Amino acid sequence: MTLSRILAAGVALAALSHGAANAQQAPAVDLKAAEARAAATVKQMTAEEKVILTHGPMPLPFFPGTVMPKEAIPGAGYIAGVPRLGVPALTETDASLGVAWVGGLRKDGATALPSGLAQAASWNPQLLYQGGAMIGSEARAKGFNVLLAGGVNLMRDPRNGRTFEYLAEDPLLSGMLVGAAIRGVQSNHIISTIKHFALNGQETGRKYVDIKINEGAARESDLLAFQIGIEQGQPGSVMCAYNRVHGDQACASDWLLNKVLKQSWGWKGFVMSDWGAVPGLDAAIKGLDQQSGEQLDKGVFFADQLKAKAAADPAWSARLDDMNKRVLTAIYAAGLDKNPAKPGGAIDFAKNAQVAEETAKQGIVLLKNREGLLPLAKTAKSIAVIGGYADSGVVAGSGSSLVHDEKGPAATRSLGGDGPFAALMQQSYHRSAPLKAIKALAPQATVTFRDGRYIADAVEKAKQAEVAIVFATEWRTEGLDQPDLSLPDGQDALIAAVAAANPNTIVVLETGGPVAMPWLDKAGAVVEAWYPGARGGEAIASVLFGDTNPGGRLPVTFPASVNQLPRPKLDGSDWVEPNFSGDPEPGKDKLVADYDVEGSDVGYRWFARNGAKPLFPFGYGLSYTTFSRNALKVAGLSASFTLTNTGKVAGDDVGQVYLVSRPDGAKQRLVGFQRVSLAPGASQKVTVKIDPRLLADWKDGGWTMPAGEYGFALGANAQDLGPVVKVKMAARSWKD
Template identity: 35%
Template sequence: MAFDVDHVLAEATTEELAALVCGSGSWHTTGIPRLGVPPLRLADGPHGLRVTEQLLTQAVPATCFPTAAGLGSSWNPALLKRVGEALAHEAIALGVDVVLGPGLNIKRSPLCGRNFEYFSEDPLLSGTLSAALVYGLQSNGVGGCLKHFAVNNQETDRMRVDAVVAERTLREIYLAGFQRAVTAAAPWMVMCSYNRVNGTLASQNSWLLTDVLRGDWDYSGVVVSDWGAVYDRIAALIAGLDLEMPQAQGRAEAVAAAVEAGELSREVLEVAAERLLALTDKAASAVRPAGKIGHHDLARQAALESMVLLRNDGVLPLAPQAKVALIGAFAATPRYQGSGSSKVNPRELDRLLDTLSARCDVTYAPGFRLSGELDDDLIDEALLAAEDAEVIVACLGLPDAEEAEGFDRTHMRIPENQRALVASLSEAGKPVVVVLSNGAAVEVADWVEETSALLEAWLGGEAGALALAQVLTGEAEPSGRLTETLGLRLEDYPSALMFPGESGQVMYGEGVLVGYRGFDALEREVAFPFGFGLGYTTFRYDSLTLTDTGSVVTRDLRVAVSVTLTNTGERAGAEVVQVYVRNAPASVSRPVRELRGYTKVWLEPGETRTVIVGLGIDAFAFWSTPHERFVVESGVYAIEAGPHSRDLPLSGGLRLDVPRLPSALHDESTIAEWFADTEAMEALQARAVARTGERFALSEQMYTVVAGQPLRRFAMFPGGVLTAEDVDAVLAEYGRSV
């Protein structure tokens, strides 16, 4: 039932408004019954509803979809929208108003214990997929909540660690996905993270919560804390955090007392309360479909699109009724989701032992202990099971104990007992198909050559085993693509030397060179590149054409990238056409190339289609710290298309001519920066000539020595043709003060 927000604000007492912004119990907001304001019910999670009354109690049954690591690998926003719709239907059935998801933090390091909850190392992919899921939720009257804002890229010391990140890196990488999802989908809520960002807790960070989120992105929804993230409720309110969750003892009373004492203005409290009331009114007024629990078939479809075939020597798909030695404890005890706040109590749960046995002649052996101890007897049993088999399917991966919310991994290896099993199976003289069940990247380079096929199944949800059996036998196509680079070894990752930090601080020293951006900049070989994935058919890329309209100056530049794609195989299949922009030389160091668009298409055998991917002005922009905004510089940009980041057979050039940016010189600008600003430098030279008859000049050797020195300080030395007064005069016309 709807209510009048303005009336409630006018009539509510300070104590009622203070209670409103502090939550009730573990999962509800606080209502104002006498004014007709109901409480809202919130619930995890990103890949399935976790509805409980208390924080750690067993959840009611709900559909468990693949985790975000898998859903992201679908590269399919339409699928994410359908998953969002299904989550909304289940939320309605369970009386939930806002679902606490999706999570879209960047996969900075493969060691992050919560990577299974996140989509990608790339912000474009994370942002578009998150927006689609939120749209699916909210188009059915249930709110979405983006999390964790921001720079929550590790579990180590997560409640207090200070993430030290340059603003350009924040804007281009760690905030960019949130910006895309916020502006495209208008989520009802955004959840702040636990950590500090550049010295200030996210819950008290007015630059993040107010300047960027509300000022730059025009967000009008509710900012909610992660559970237990608020240290100082008054400071958090002032910074822009509207709702603290869960209920904390004495918080509401403290807020009311702060207003009474003049430490917190009633206006600040009313702003937060108004946002919560508007959201509550929206939820109460929403037109919702009938609720429904149970979306097993959609969970299966999502798992199908999540699986990434990394290697196939022709052994897959399996022949009908093939004699299969099914090896590995995960075949009987599936690893289908991660542990922590997102853990779902599934309504159904498929096992590969059952689903593959219905399609093939299967002999099963566990092969290894989930606890990690090496057991030679189990390996011997596995070899015995393989004797009469035509092919071995080994189900490997990471047990719950090795990756979960709350801690980070210390290495990328699969357990040693599984590594020993692979080595033994590879000597059995039979093709070995390895299926991985894991939420984050693992090292495969030292054993992949011992396999005939490698299938990354991620954490596939309740129907993952059914989807897996269909992929293995060719009933369905593996159509997933990697959303993160699989490096040869942990040491190759750009963040390796700085993760997870020390003494309460983690430095993001690799800057914007995260994931494939860093591997490309360092020219490092990888096991499998970003965007990679095989199928049971093949595709040919032909004739890229570019059509541009608008301009950078008018901020309406649009580029249509047209690619001719042909299915050259004998089976229908899906291909993800990926478009990258190879950046023109710029005034700052930029990544070699960046993903700027993509689309997933399904083609029948022999079918040819023209695929069009649209790019906007943001595809060519970078964050200019001196100008405090995104800018585009003149130059020729190569627009590349292909199946993954290191196979881009098509390329076309686009020249952009952009007016010179306003000068960003200041009194600390270096000699090199002055020489780069031709107009301001000429004005400075004119003053020098007018006074001394000479231009300011440096030999090549001297320039090399002093280029990094602030010009104003250099001009203060006696005997030169420039003076500090000259510099100040030109700065007054062309520059800005520090």
């Protein structure tokens, strides 16, 4: 499907798509008019002007010799404009989880949304739209008009250091959610990216790890997540990735950028590089349109070198015109020139904090609740709160996505070092203390705190209290992968000891991805709070005391151990020295990640294929009420079902429809979902449309569905499935 067709059908797509029936829409875009206007502007540009929009620096004083352009705002990037033609400069900020803090250089702050996984655990596109709109409004008020948002890489390995930034392991869930977030961002007349294109699954050796995967498997998984996200969100820009794919750098991959993105999908926007990801001038011919953070590369390739090539070669001249046309199309489609973003705009931080808090509440997942230990009574007499810096705040993921308010972090824990990214590479906490929030909701209780450094001290306090709440943190950052799935700093031993001392032990996990739980049988209750953002403490307390009934569902599988993974040993972890830039070491630049092992069967699909039982399956989550799910009917590419709250309190459930078999055998894929809020005893019928690509294989340059019987099941999660409904479908083949 071409982007023009996508835009023409945009409202219909969102209205009919899986769980997005109520998702808001960004303003309608006349892409043809924007593209025609862009072509006209290119004709007016001089040779010198044609290499203005194709490159720019990272306007941050992290590198010797960096000169801040006069018009730039401290942030991720700056691309100069062409004032003579009314073309505005591009002022860029990292913004997956909020306007990035960049070490506090701007002396301002922003509202931190919960992590990508926390957002995805809501299974609620409308919520992600609201979060994107909030971030976009704050960015605009600070003078930014391009947001480096839209992280949609699938979780192929739970140890990936950037898992917290991304959304899920499933292409449908990821694509629908990221599309909604992008629509929200771009509703502010600013450009959003979608990133990192593509197959960017680990930080170990991230600039040179070579991804091995056949085209069909890629199209049915990681690329499909991007394709759905682009269809739903219509981002103005795609950011390419650091890694290699089939031997080529992703930012110089003719297959990814030209053949798939621009030709097969018909996308009209521009491809910007990741920072320091451009191998050379030839990347332009391979499909890259803009060199970002140019001082991080080995040279500024898209300025004088590009100009000289265009002057000498008609093919390069045509390519340069196309590069400018694509950037201008995005500028005009988003209305950057007619609606300029200016620094100093008003921001309603109190209102925006409510968006962050609601996102955290909807994304918290209740994993275990023995004998109804939760919710806690507000009349509890004594509560021991232990560990996790719970007296200070909630943990945040680090790297380029780190966000803080104007006061900065509540607490920090440095990794040491004095390199240019040392300020980004530290464990830090948002100013939202769970301890304070717990005290506010249980004012009559005696609430004590121990930091957990000494297990004996924590155990003694746990014995003295009616309830013990252990906060456990697992910090992640861009630039580093986790070595395994354990909790760091001896926290597993701490939890086990406290749970042995007090059977009413509740574990609150603030993690950047799946973790192992060797103490699970001993714990009374387990709450997955992820990185819960600017109001995380309040959101956690609200769930613990029942003001919020947890409705989050896991967007990723929690494996029982790394031995269940397609690659039990993380590729390259035995020799790659962790570092933020990930530059290859001499003689050690050959590293292959073989994704053909699992192919398109990522996450729960891999577990289904192997008949393995994870610690917690994809889509899993408990509630303080109970639900029934029944009456699944499938007719053509439409599925309907009924959800009923069979309990005594209001709550949210997520209906999940899975393909379980095709004519050629068993095959599990999520094909539809909807989050529904239900009063006690209430029922709601839900209808979702099934994208035929989820039933098909990619073969010989197109999608193919074999004729025969297809099986579908309605589930509470990927492993708890109801009766199979079988439907006969005709053979079908089509192109994108």
